[in-house]
Amino acid sequence: MDNQNAIEFFEGQNLLYMQIFGNLRPVCLMWACELGIPDIISNHGKPITLLELVSALQIPPSKVGFVKRFMRFLAHNRIFDIHESQEDHHELAYALTPASKLLVNDSIHCLSPMLQFMTDPFLTNAYHHLGEWMRGDDPTLCETAFGTTLWGLLEKKPSYNSLFNQVMASDSRMVDLVLKNCTSIFEELDSIVDVGGGTGTTARIICETFPKLKCVVLDLPHVVANLTGSNRLSFVGGDMFKSIPQADAVLLKWVLHDWNEENCIKILKRCKDSISSKGNRGKIIIIDAVINEKLDDQDKTQTKLCMDIAMMIAFNGKERTEEEWKQLFIGAGFQHYKIYHTFGFRSLIEVYP
Known part of the structure; x- marks a missing residue:
């Protein structure tokens, strides 16, 4: 194999791995929202340092480095910004971006319900039936995975119907912009x-x-x-x-x-x-x-x-x-x-x- 082919294969490997590990993006978003990080930064009123964030989260000392790595990943994906602290230019501080501002719970334009709905384990389990659905006669994946349409599922499960209505309402509030x-x-x-x-x-x-x-x-x-x-x-x-x-x-x-x-x-x-x-x-x-x-x-x-x-x-x-x-x-x-x-x-x- 010549060098050019090797470069192309490594580029292909990188693209495949980026797709394969792409499911970590919503998972990390869910992690941030479950811990209330957008709310903590918003209430802080200015970029928050790692130590201040860890203190607010009440994270064990052994996992401080984990928080830093999660935040680095989310910042790379433009969910948060990383700045140098105004008080200590050697320390990093985290700020909200337009994306994470939409995850602050008291914001009129909060889109957290969409994240919650789309990452729900019961619903995302349906994706494991994609091959079966494609080879079968069911019009939708939901019918293959759950035996009913999504509308039917929402009628049978009031909690999901309520969450779905919250999703639609939160999206609709963007209209006023x-x-x-x-x-x-x-x-x-x-x-x-x-x-x-x-x-x-x-x-x-x-x-x-x-x-x-x-x-x-x-x-x-x-x-x-x-x-x-x-x-x-x-x-x-x-x-x-x-x-x-x-x-x-x-x-x-x-x-x-x-x-x-x-x-x-x-x-x-x-x-x-x-x-x-x-x-x-x-x-x-x-x-x-x-x-x-x-x-x-x-x-x-x-x-x-x-x-x-x-x-x-x-x-x-x-x-x-x-x-x-x-x-x-x-x-x-x-x-x-x-x-x-x-x-x-x-x-x-x-x-x-």
Whole structure:
């Protein structure tokens, strides 16, 4: 074997090992959250030294070095920053990054429920059935691993259903970071239906941002049961495949990626029926990913492709390219659309009849 081939094999080995050990990233994130490290740094008010962190964690002296190595790993993955201490330039201090700020529990934008749900041992055990699922006839991995769909599993296990609702609510709170910049999209509307809107987190944010807008949340009856609305916010239990309340616009946030093309077209047709009385004024507002490997940076593409795999195995759904979105819109009878890349790895899409 010549030297060039050896270099290529070692590069291949490095790439494989990086993937093989990649499962340690969420595990270490879980470690940090279980110990409350984001909260400790946030409450400290400034970068915290290793000794201060260890003291707050009440770690045995024999494991101080372990904490340092965990934090080095997490800092390399941009979860924390490492600085030199202001008081002692020879000592390292740890600070929050935009990522770890989203793990502080008293933050309005805390995403810890997502981490908890995606690292749950019972749920992640399903991944060991991937080969069996791929060779079999079950539409989703959950059906192979658990004997039911994810929706069925959530109905059977109230604790998981509660956590899933927390996941959706925590993600929805990110919407308010850009909603004030979307006035042209919402300001001319009098009413909107948030389809699959869960416990109403997104709808409440919209109502607060646009005081003249009335919002209806449509979700399954067991999801919206006992939820309290207001004079501008109401909850309706129903099935989006059968009927959607009439409104100026229909919002589909993180909904269509759960479904295959056939079901997406059915949902979009029901949405079209909902806005039909509004003529050209009616529209669909979609918040979801648009895969664009040529224009997106590596991190954003990685997130979208990971989400695509997650949707495939959980729901037989998918993340889509612009062309794939376009084909859905045409299949449902829509003529025009606009894409706004304003939600990080997701975009906002306006769709018109």
